[in-house]
Amino acid sequence: MNSVKALARPEILALQAYSSARSLAPGTGILLNANENPWPPADDQGLELNRYPDPQPQELKQSLADLYQIPDDHLLLTRGSDEGIDLLTRAFCRAGHDQVAICPPCFGMYEIAARIQGAAVLNFELDADRDFLPDWRALSTSGAKLVFLCSPNNPTASLLPKKEVLNLCRDLRDRAIVVVDEAYIEFADARSLTDQIAANDNLVILRTLSKAWALAGARLGVLIAQPGIVRLLRKIIAPYPLPKPTVARVSAALSASGRQRMLQQRDQLIQERQRMAMRLQDCPEVISVFPSAANFLLVRVDNAPALMRTAHAHGILLRDQSNQPGLAHCVRISIGAPEQNNALLELMENPA
Numbered sequence: 380m381n382s383v384k385a386l387a388r389p390e391i392l393a394l395q396a397y398s399s400a401r402s403l404a405p406g407t408g409i410l411l412n413a414n415e416n417p418w419p420p421a422d423d424q425g426l427e428l429n430r431y432p433d434p435q436p437q438e439l440k441q442s443l444a445d446l447y448q449i450p451d452d453h454l455l456l457t458r459g460s461d462e463g464i465d466l467l468t469r470a471f472c473r474a475g476h477d478q479v480a481i482c483p484p485c486f487g488m489y490e491i492a493a494r495i496q497g498a499a500v501l502n503f504e505l506d507a508d509r510d511f512l513p514d515w516r517a518l519s520t521s522g523a524k525l526v527f528l529c530s531p532n533n534p535t536a537s538l539l540p541k542k543e544v545l546n547l548c549r550d551l552r553d554r555a556i557v558v559v560d561e562a563y564i565e566f567a568d569a570r571s572l573t574d575q576i577a578a579n580d581n582l583v584i585l586r587t588l589s590k591a592w593a594l595a596g597a598r599l600g601v602l603i604a605q606p607g608i609v610r611l612l613r614k615i616i617a618p619y620p621l622p623k624p625t626v627a628r629v630s631a632a633l634s635a636s637g638r639q640r641m642l643q644q645r646d647q648l649i650q651e652r653q654r655m656a657m658r659l660q661d662c663p664e665v666i667s668v669f670p671s672a673a674n675f676l677l678v679r680v681d682n683a684p685a686l687m688r689t690a691h692a693h694g695i696l697l698r699d700q701s702n703q704p705g706l707a708h709c710v711r712i713s714i715g716a717p718e719q720n721n722a723l724l725e726l727m728e729n730p731a
């Protein structure tokens with residue numbers, strides 16, 4: 380924690396967190412302490428939406444701690460991983476001073492969060508010819524305060540080798556926080572790095588319920604780190620980040636039957652990914668299909684805008700990646716349900 384303290388913005392370290400009514404006293408008894416309405420709204424469905432929610436609901440936190448096999452004081456529940464990215468940037472980067480390292484092509488929110496905070500962005504581009512692996516040596520000497528890695532990476536679908544990530548953590552100890560965004564790890568043939576948190580006080584893992592768990596609309600992300608970082612970020616998170624309906628629906632999804640459902644869908648999506656990769660490879664306009672450890676495929680085609688247009692004309696939306704560094708002519712295709720995937724195959728196997 381000492382090393383992490385030295386990295387955090389001093390004004391955040393010094394900040395006394397806002398004390399909400401719910402954080403000062405439990406939400407039981409005659410509640411005249413939070414200026415709430417005493418009566419639930421119409422059709423409340425037992426949620427008591429007239430009352431503020433628990434800032435970090437213990438039961439849900441425990442379920443997620445069990446799921447990720449990490450003590451519950453290592454978790455911060457956030458409004459999607461997007462909020463985790465924002466909190467990290469605000470807690471560690473002084474505007475006009477500190478830098479964030481990213482490895483494009485990558486998820487766009489790392490750069491957005493950095494720019495909003497006034498942190499400079501250092502780009503360490505990934506190259507398809509090097510299997511989209513970062514220049515580890517350059518990353519370890521970049522001087523950035525925060526390094527954002529993503530594994531499997533969006534949009535390249537590539538996985539980072541555990542050994543190199545851990546070497547980077549060690550190299551950057553006392554100098555930078557290494558954030559590994561594992562939004563798609565459920566789809567990979569690899570384990571999460573969560574079990575490395577204990578040995579690395581500068582490692583932060585981002586997990587999300589938005590992808591494999593089918594809860595993108597609920598907005599729940601989980602930031603995993605040593606308790607010192609979790610406590611630091613709790614100072615700057617909104618007082619009540621988690622709406623009660625979100626907590627209720629996510630908790631239900633994590634039940635034993637919900638877990639079964641997730642695993643079954645995940646397996647089906649992986650199967651579909653393999654089927655799509657094979658079939659797309661043989662499509663006349665496809666140059667290459669990159670290996671994928673996620674629930675999408677990155678595909679290089681003859682003419683990305685033309686494919687986007689044809690697909691769109693048939694009501695199919697794809698994501699053009701051809702403006703991303705190193706991804707000329709590339710399109711990202713999310714793996715859908717079999718009949719959705721078939722609709723796209725139909726189109727690409729029989730071009731006009």
Ligand SMILES: *Cc1c(COP(=O)(O)O)cnc(C)c1O
Pocket residue numbers: 458459460461462486529532533560562586587588589590595599600
């Ligand atoms: C989809 C995605 C997320 C998830 O963000 P949420 O805010 O949790 O929905 C995080 N990181 C990456 C790289 C993603 O592609």
